[in-house]
Amino acid sequence: MSLVISGRIVPLARNAEKSTFQGKVWIGDDGRIERVTRGNAAGPRSGFDKAAKVDAGHNLVLPGFIDLHSHLAYATLPLWTEPGRTKPFLHHDSWPSASTYAADITWPAYAFIEAAPEALLAYAEVRALVGGTTSIQGSPPKNRPLDGWMVRNVEDETFGGTIASTRVLASTLTLKPDVLATRASQMKAGASFIYHCAEGQPNSIVAGEYQSARKCGCLQKDFVAIHTNALDPGDYAAWTDPGTIVWSPFSNLWLYGGTTDVPAALARHIRVCVGSDWGPSGTRNVLGEIKVAALVSKSRGWKLTPFDLVRMITCHPGDALAGPWNVQAGRLQPDALGDVVILSARAAADPFAAVLAATERDVRLVVIGGQARYGDAAPMKAAKAAFPSPLTVAGTRRVLSMTQLDDASAPWTFAQVLARLKAVRDDPKKALDAAANASAEARMTGAAPRLRLALDMPLGKVPIGGLPKNLGQIVVPPIQPLSHDAAFFASVAGRGFHGGLLDGLARFYA
Ligand SMILES: [Zn+2]
CATH class of the missing domain: 2.30.40.10 (Urease, subunit C, domain 1)
Incomplete structure (x- = not known):
């Protein structure tokens, strides 16, 4: 129509x-x-x-806004800190070994992706919509293709099969040189590669990820590097055919106490986008994240204008995707x-x-x-x-148009999504046992396999596979509201390593 x-x-x-x-x-x-x-x-x-x-x-x-860095699987979770920790984390391999990481982050995220994957994706995509987002990165790995449902998932989008599902490649974990070399060839053949790269404090060991990407030929125009806050400004000079970086200032400040040197990247003509990152250390949507970007710019004297910041969630990510997608976004x-x-x-x-x-x-x-x-x-x-079905966002009445994931003729409401997530939260073990039984039954009867999602972030310290031996130990925190609210701002003040800078975010919402 x-x-x-x-x-x-x-x-x-x-x-x-x-x-x-x-x-x-x-x-x-x-x-x-x-x-x-x-x-x-x-x-x-x-x-x-x-x-x-x-x-x-x-x-x-x-x-529509484009969020080029998120992790949908973790969207329901509140902001996380390791109790008693007084120093910022050094890099992205530091916080997964914190003592509370697995129980606070991996376990509840696992409960949702395993027991209610459809509802989890619906929650994450509705939250994106509420912030004006129409395309989002960070779709969890899955056992079957899922494009063309609601919000565009940038790794999965094929426009009805007109482009291959391998046009946008992504990795959250450090890759070995042989894989990076393969990605370099794939980019030469028209793909883009979105890579968590050099996330940590300046000149910490993870800066080596960027050097490794450089040696393997990845510093191309379709390379999208997420974070790069560990780099020295001079490192960008090696990217002579400049691509894209994704800046997530909230998450950087929360975990590391500092953030990406944006003027240094811009001076090298690198395209800068803004991404919201994930529930445990991020904003709820990019409309919130550009406010954090504005706070950082002001405090550092970077002089980024509202126009500069709006481009970081519209035409900049749209241009980064236009090559692999073969259409302008x-x-x-x-x-x-x-x-x-x-x-x-x-x-x-x-x-x-x-x-x-x-x-x-x-x-x-x-x-x-x-x-x-x-x-x-x-x-x-x-x-x-x-x-159309009703929902309430930030105290105002809104309308959502959503169908079931597998049936475009079956309406689905946000209240139903929340009810499903709440059932998992109320008794994670029961929900996980039921999911395991349903998977086994599908295998026995030859029915279509259930949708399975995988977590795309580190699982944290063992027990096995990051999960507890007894699933009854899983405690799921309250499912977070869709918008930035007073409870969110209260959970920011005095926590994380931002030195008070992120307290200013609340003023935009007063
Ligand atoms: Zn991330």
Whole structure:
């Protein structure tokens, strides 16, 4: 179904990134943008007679946000700290051996991915939508393909099978030279490679991951390095055909007390994106994370503007994906993906400053491939959203359009998702035993195998495989709200290694 959205368009179009105007975005039946017009200029001649029409007035119409660094499997978890620890962690191999890591992080995440994988993914994707996100990285490894459901999972997206599922490769763990060399050849053949690289304090041992990637030929234009906060600024000089880094300042400050040298990367023409990272040390969505980026920029005197920060969650990640995806994301322009977010803003507001200031309450509509997935009741109705169901976000009523993962004709509500997660939380052992029985039964009867997900982060200290011998020991913390709320800000103050800098985040939400 085609869709026309009118409003104050902030297209971030190539060659005119700062231009904003009152106009319309025309999304065709194929879910791609056919045209973007100014004022009342005519649209395409055909294909829009029966189009749904959404009028956003003077609210902002932007490309849907892209979160290029997250870990969906851990989305339900609260912020984590190791009790009694007084010094920041040295690097990404330090915190998994903390005494509380496995029980606080691995065990509850395992309970959800094993006992309720569909509900876990639904929770993580709804949380992304609530922050205006239309594409997200960090989809857990799985036993069967799952693209084309709700939010685009960047590693899984194949656009209905038109590109191979190996076009976006990712790794959270340190890879050996032979694998890095393979990734280097895959990038030469058109893939992108998103790699957790050099995550830790400056000049700690993990900086060697970047040097190893360099030696293996990975410093290419389609290399996406997550973190790189352990690098010395001069290290970027070796990346002569610059690619992309993903900056997660909240997580960096929380764990290591410092963060990526963004001006050094920008000076080398490296594209900088912002990612939210994971529940235990991250924000809830990239709309929150750019506020952290603004706090860091201000405290360091980096002078990043709201325009710079908005690009880090729209056209920058969109350009990083455009090669492997073979379609432009993160920009509203002809032939690009019809992924759109509408944010409320005053008529006179500077558009980029308004995006930086926006919170979950300002997200009025989220459209993916021309289909309305989440928003206020009125625009959801105008966009003819399928299977609308209510939910409450940050104290406001919203509408979600979601179906079951395996059945596009079966509606699914967020209340049902939460009920499923709560059942796992109430009795993890019972839920895990039931899942094991269901898997065994599927094997015996030859039925289709259950969806299985894997954890993509370190499991922590043994017992076996990071799990307790007795599953009855698993305690699952409360499932976190979808938006940044007072309890989140209370859990930030006085914890982690940010020295108070992250306390400033609450002011954006006051
Ligand atoms: Zn990560």
